[in-house]
Amino acid sequence: xxxxxxxxxxxxxxxxxxxxxxxxxxxxxxxxxxxxxxxxxxxxxxxxxxxxxxxxxxxxxxxxxxxxxxxxxxxxxxxxxxxxxxxxxxxxxxxxxxxxxxxxxxxxxxxxxxxxxxxxxxxxxxxxxxxxxxxxxxxxxxxxxxxxxxxxxxxxxxxxxxxxxxxxxxxxxxxxxxxxxxxxxxxxxxxxxxxxxxxxxxxxxxxxxxxxxxxxxxxxxxxxxxxxxxxxxxxxxxxxxxxxxxxxxxxxxxxxxxxxxxxxxxxxxxxxxxxxxxxxxxxxxxxxxxxxxxxxxxxxxxxxxxxxxxxxxxxxxxxxxxxxxxxxxxxxxxxxxxxxxxxxxxxxxxxxxxxxxxxxxxxxxxxxxxxxxxxxxxxxxxxxxxxxxxxxxxxxxxxxxxxxxxxxxxxxxxxxxxxxxxxxxxxxxxxxxxxxxxxxxxxxxxxxxxxxxxxxxxxxxxxxxxxxxxxxxxxx
Numbered sequence: 360x361x362x363x364x365x366x367x368x369x370x371x372x373x374x375x376x377x378x379x380x381x382x383x384x385x386x387x388x389x390x391x392x393x394x395x396x397x398x399x400x401x402x403x404x405x406x407x408x409x410x411x412x413x414x415x416x417x418x419x420x421x422x423x424x425x426x427x428x429x430x431x432x433x434x435x436x437x438x439x440x441x442x443x444x445x446x447x448x449x450x451x452x453x454x455x456x457x458x459x460x461x462x463x464x465x466x467x468x469x470x471x472x473x474x475x476x477x478x479x480x481x482x483x484x485x486x487x488x489x490x491x492x493x494x495x496x497x498x499x500x501x502x503x504x505x506x507x508x509x510x511x512x513x514x515x516x517x518x519x520x521x522x523x524x525x526x527x528x529x530x531x532x533x534x535x536x537x538x539x540x541x542x543x544x545x546x547x548x549x550x551x552x553x554x555x556x557x558x559x560x561x562x563x564x565x566x567x568x569x570x571x572x573x574x575x576x577x578x579x580x581x582x583x584x585x586x587x588x589x590x591x592x593x594x595x596x597x598x599x600x601x602x603x604x605x606x607x608x609x610x611x612x613x614x615x616x617x618x619x620x621x622x623x624x625x626x627x628x629x630x631x632x633x634x635x636x637x638x639x640x641x642x643x644x645x646x647x648x649x650x651x652x653x654x655x656x657x658x659x660x661x662x663x664x665x666x667x668x669x670x671x672x673x674x675x676x677x678x679x680x681x682x683x684x685x686x687x688x689x690x691x692x693x694x695x696x697x698x699x700x701x702x703x704x705x706x707x708x709x710x711x712x713x714x715x716x717x718x719x720x721x722x723x724x725x726x727x728x729x730x731x732x733x734x735x736x737x738x739x740x741x742x743x744x745x746x747x748x749x750x751x752x753x754x755x756x757x758x759x760x761x762x763x764x765x766x767x768x769x770x771x772x773x774x775x776x777x778x779x780x781x782x783x784x785x786x787x788x789x790x791x792x793x794x795x796x797x798x799x800x801x802x803x804x805x806x807x808x809x810x811x812x813x814x815x816x817x818x819x820x821x822x823x824x825x826x827x828x829x830x831x832x833x834x835x
Contacts, residue, residue, distance in 0.1 A: 366752025378428030384468025395434035395448040402426045455796035469774030476767035477716045481709035485702040487522030499576020505554040509547030534562045566736045584619040596675020601659040608640040608649040620678040631663035631672040782814030
């Protein structure tokens, strides 16, 4: 429940902030170009606070009850009567280039926000991890390329890869280009060698959600076996009925010692329908491992499920989602410390890097969308509010740096989304203004209404699809 609450709060903060930045772009440029702005609202619905500005237009400022975004209301003859003295300031009467500038300002401010966020991250330092390969699957693409466990990827196609983020983006670029990637890696023995990672023809397969590294046959980072500790217990499951609790250490099953969660889970899978004896240690002090002499015996009636035509045992527990640092072996801790990487630059140098990062992420997003349209990339990559809330909560838990990076990526996505030529979005409205500019007269009300109806239909279909994606992820 705490995780759900944090995700909800982080989602509201993220969407409320980024949509407000977007709307402020419209507001600021409209004011500068002489449009009459009647209201600027943070949030939707009824106002919980309102006041008028000291400007000549006496613009209304609202803080509204639903904090998911905001809006700008401008004087417009299509929405009501306009005094003759103010008609020249109505949105529909301003020159098309100025209307286009106002419409572009919203997405533009989203990109500026991303630049500012990346600049702050680069100035304060972006934590990362060197692209260390912990495991390579037998028969995989990575093994065929000659990659080995313990390799560190130093460059891809000649571009340095300081962190796993750099390496991941370079691999995605190669997938979208349908090219074989030239990797320079440093092995565990210190020797440098060049390998070719052939990802041609695999863009559809490897861009499925969470499929990139498993599809390549790579496990990033040091491989650390998860100890046999219960992370969670399913209500009403055999585990709960037997008295297992989160935090319990499984010392043995039917007298056989167990060291890892996977080892224990495999032994449970081999015993469908059987009664098993577990030796469990409880209240183990932080940083220590259980004493086999101080355990409790529990009898569990293993349940069973059908999988691939076979009966397998199941008792309804999950492993720890995060392994506390105090449980890591000293040699693993030493390796992890050696793999830490930080991107930190000077105040001026960070400006160029922030622009470059924003451009890089924008270009990747546009290319992914383009390949989705032609069917090369799965539409399952599109996330809706449920998934975004989950990412928001995870990044908030990871710290300010991770949350700021999340905000930058979502801000870029919001800017690109609003530039799509869909009538109810800024991009669609820009198409209207360009058409009027070329035609010399406004489009007919019928054409405008038809466009709005089409835009609403497209957005309803899109929202239905992203909710389906979100719910599929949750229930899978």
